[in-house]
Amino acid sequence: METLANLESFVRSAEAGSFSAAARRLSLTPAAVSRNVAMLEGHLGVRLFQRSTRKLTLTEAGERFLHAIKGNLEELQAAIADIAADDGEPAGVLKVSMSPTFGIQYIVPLLPAFLERYPRIRVDWHFENRQVDLIAEGYDAAIGGGIELSPGVVSRVLAPAHIIAVASPAYMKGRTRPADPEGLADFDGIVMRSARTGRVRQWVMRNVAGEEMPARPAETIVLNDPAAMCRAAVLGLGVTLIAVPDALSYLESGALVRLVPRWYADAGPISLYCANRTLMPSKTRVFIDYVVDAFRREHLAERFAGSLGT
Structure with missing residues (x-):
């Protein structure tokens, strides 16, 4: 009968593609994980991994074995965790x-x-x-x-994660509010650079009637954090397109006002x-x-x- 440690070492190594990564997740040494997997292979009489200096690759037998046990292993771990407290209290x-x-x-x-x-x-x-x-x-x-x-x-x-256009009352003082998203191009913009792509985020806004229009304020200030973008907008540095949750407290306090309020972008x-x-x-x-x-x-x-x- 295989031990839970051997089976878990195999599954986590397969998921991570290395003994070292699996060891970090399991709070073991890479040598211990490798030893557990070797014991499992010895008991089964088959090789589960093709080993190289760069990564682990499942053999055909390893693929079949992983598919057969993975769900059962997670259910067993969940059952153990669920029953670990004597009184059944979540822990x-x-x-x-x-x-x-x-x-x-x-x-x-x-x-x-x-x-x-x-x-x-x-x-x-x-x-x-x-x-x-x-x-x-x-x-x-x-x-x-x-x-x-x-x-x-x-x-x-x-x-929902809806994107809206906001600015501070001080920034908008003396300025005519835009009639639609295209009008945002006339204002200083506090825009976001995506940490994943390195590009400035571009938004297409829509209204409840289903009409769509690009929203592209000038790229005056480029930041990569929504909290910083909101703070810069509160300081009167320009218009920003931001998710409602990030701006909500400022909107409710009056530190920011919403522009083109019938328009929004959907970020999922x-x-x-x-x-x-x-x-x-x-x-x-x-x-x-x-x-x-x-x-x-x-x-x-x-x-x-x-x-x-x-």
Whole structure:
């Protein structure tokens, strides 16, 4: 009977393509992971990996074996995690990825009440503007937009990510407000450079009637962080196109005003991502339920909708 350690070392090595990467995820040494895999191969009597100095490649037998056991291994791990607490209370490390601006503004404030309800959960949250590989990097969940739904990952939509045009009242003082998105070209722009592509983001805005129009303010200031873009707009440096969640507190306080309010761009949904498991660990399940309930309670989906024209 194979040990769980041998099987897990094999699966994580296959996912990561190296013993070293699997070792980091499993908190083992590369030698220990390699030894576990070698023991598994010895017991099975087949070679599961083709080894080279650069990477591991699954053999045909390794591919078949991975397909056969992977789902069962994850369900077994989930069952162990779920039953680990004697009283069944959700417990363990909750590793979540989210963008800094959104996470700090909307998810961190949920922590006090969440931890009071689930004191045996330990939070390990990563604030990063990148697409993570939930399974290979060992995340329980991620919150954001545009994460690729790789095999084994599912998503639950929380709210829309609508892009709107904003500026400070001081900047707009004495200026005629634009009648449509094309009019934004006459203003100083605070624009975003994509960290992934290195290019300045271009937006096409639409209205509720379905009409579309490019929105291209001048590239006066180029930044790569939404919090910095909002702050620059508040300081009166120009017009910026920003997601509603990033600008909402400034709009509600009056520090920013919305321009061309009947127009918005759609950047896709803000979603909660997690591994698709039949037996989801209770720590992950209660976190997902808690976040979904908070979004519903605070009416965040409605408040984030730039299509409402407010």
